[in-house]
Amino acid sequence: MPADRNKGMWNPKEETMTKEEKRTRDQKELVKIFRHAYNNSPFYHERFKKAGLTPEDVKTLEDLKKIPLLQKPELQEAQTKNPPFGNNLTVPLNKLSEIFISPGPIFEGVVTEEAETMLNARCKAFYSCGARPGDIVMNTFMYHMVPAGLNIHLGFRRLGCTVVPTGVGQTVYQAIIMRDLGVTVFTGTPSFLAMIGEEAKKGGIDPREDLKLELGIFSAEPLPDSLRKSLTNNFGILARQLFGTADLGTITRECPEERGMHLEESMIMEIIDLNTLEQVAPGEEGEITCTMPHKLASPIIRFRTGDATILSEEKCSCGRTSPKLMKILGRVDQLVKVKGMFVHPVNIKNVIRKHPELGNYEAIVDRPQLSDILTIRIEFEDAGKSLPKNAEAAKLELENEFKEAIRIKAVVELLEKGSITETKEKIIDLRKME
16 A cells, blocks of 8 residues: 555645635635625525625625525525526526536536636545545446536546546446456445445455455445444455535545544535524534535535534644544434434444344433433344343443443333334434423
């Protein structure tokens, strides 16, 4: 494995900006994109005018909170009423370099100027995760309609890598391609690489010995520690992650420290309280909200992603100065606040998946007296078997693991298989509103 996968930066000038330099840049870019949207996007012009704003009302970063927050359903509604772009296109249609259809569906137009900024962001991300010029990259993200596959492809190509655009599917053949071409970097979802590894073994290919894979760069799914360790052991790779959305592109990237993901410097990021919608302090849970100063064709200003996180401004020994998202807590519409802490089904599932003997679960939040109680009921996978004699020890172990994962005490109940009815709602809140 090349020694330099954990060293260096793609764009040191941007990645080591001081806090004051970043603030100055953000303020300038905010004023620019606000006025651009006000004057050129009928969608935003109407929103801003309704909020009582004029082009002169946003002059500093403090004025950001004056701007109305935007959610994806509003974009969907606008595009339904005024197809295809919902009056949020600032250039003629034939001046766009690409048009993507993101999940929603949402039409998204791109011009060359903003595409360059997004390419730079991806190069910083891939380099931070360990990719280097000369790598042979298997890109398994989807190329059809959505921006992921093509944008990631172009980013690796700009980095100086050779890209193998396989997309999804054909699991066995993916392993053969990986072996025959000497692929050194995999990018896609962690679950897909795990699946490729299993199919490779069935076909007589040892993922660790027969492949030249050195690095996995993952996104679109969580990468819990247990899965990271499994992929590292099975393939002998570095496993790193990115976080992004179809609407915004790459938002954060991991560095060699593997302790949180650095924010992309071209964005103006806010973490807002789910109730007050005010910006929260570092270390507190909130929703990721982004303004994209470089998105000129179809502006995105104060966009609520629907993803919850915790921000850290602690200094990172990798040398990058941008703050980090310590973890993605999950979708805000699935979050439940218990004893002041947000709990998400993915946090519970991450603990359960460490134990193959455990299966279906449900979490119940109640307040029988003055204090919240979280009870997590979990089935054993072994059908027809009674609970083991050491069930009490298993309960205590799980309660400790849940406390570490969700930062509050949970009561664990172990049940036999078939005891829980499968539902979409994994956290059931029985508390009565006062």
